[in-house]
Amino acid sequence: EPEVTQTPSHQVTQMGQEVILRCVPISNHLYFYWYRQILGQKVEFLVSFYNNEISEKSEIFDDQFSVERPDGSNFTLKIRSTKLEDSAMYFCASSGSETQYFGPGTRLLVL
Amino acid sequence: AQSVAQPEDQVNVAEGNPLTVKCTYSVSGNPYLFWYVQYPNRGLQFLLKYITGDNLVKGSYGFEAEFNKSQTSFHLKKPSALVSDSALYFCAVRDANAGKSTFGDGTTLTVKP
Numbered sequence: 517e518p519e520v521t522q523t524p525s526h527q528v529t530q531m532g533q534e535v536i537l538r539c540v541p542i543s544n545h546l547y548f549y550w551y552r553q554i555l556g557q558k559v560e561f562l563v564s565f566y567n568n569e570i571s572e573k574s575e576i577f578d579d580q581f582s583v584e585r586p587d588g589s590n591f592t593l594k595i596r597s598t599k600l601e602d603s604a605m606y607f608c609a610s611s612g613s614e615t616q617y618f619g620p621g622t623r624l625l626v627l
Numbered sequence: 628a629q630s631v632a633q634p635e636d637q638v639n640v641a642e643g644n645p646l647t648v649k650c651t652y653s654v655s656g657n658p659y660l661f662w663y664v665q666y667p668n669r670g671l672q673f674l675l676k677y678i679t680g681d682n683l684v685k686g687s688y689g690f691e692a693e694f695n696k697s698q699t700s701f702h703l704k705k706p707s708a709l710v711s712d713s714a715l716y717f718c719a720v721r722d723a724n725a726g727k728s729t730f731g732d733g734t735t736l737t738v739k740p
Contacts, residue, residue, distance in 0.1 A: 559730040620670040
């Protein structure tokens with residue numbers, strides 16, 4: 517059964533450093549998303565991406581964040597200058613129609 | 628705007644008993660409703676969805692949910708709980724014309740032997 521994959525599973529970085537989180541969505545899906553979950557809190561929407569552009573973004577998704585689909589398979593989330601409060605689990609999701617399927621997540625720890 | 632409420636932080640049931648995890652929602656258009664389960668240190672696993680049609684939907688692992696438009700609810704149910712059902716459950720809603728999902732705060736289900 518096809519699934520969304522994410523790398524790395526864990527990342528530790530210093531405050532102010534750039535990080536890139538990678539996702540491989542399900543191959544025939546056209547809609548891509550990033551969500552995050554701060555430890556013990558709810559899952560929050562960051563951004564949605566369709567047809568090579570951002571279709572919607574939340575207040576969290578400020579100028580420090582960017583997304584890219586550099587080739588036909590990968591979908592990346594870049595945080596330019598990480599802050600302590602960026603520490604969270606980041607989930608990628610993709611959908612072909614109604615259902616969003618989530619990857620296993622990347623746990624980001626900013627020190 | 629869309630929102631989801633899961634009024635219970637925690638639900639405890641004995642193995643073999645029926646379980647219900649509650650969810651109410653608010654959307655401006657037609658709702659797409661979902662339940663996801665999250666095991667410790669794992670991702671969000673899709674359980675079931677309501678898009679249209681029959682109000683009672685069946686999903687993975689014996690779970691089902693009933694869409695109630697008048698009460699704007701979508702409660703998750705299972706006739707006989709298993710210890711292995713213990714996990715964090717999230718209800719989510721999407722407006723049929725929107726992309727993003729909005730999640731509830733989650734309900735921790737604990738099934739005791």
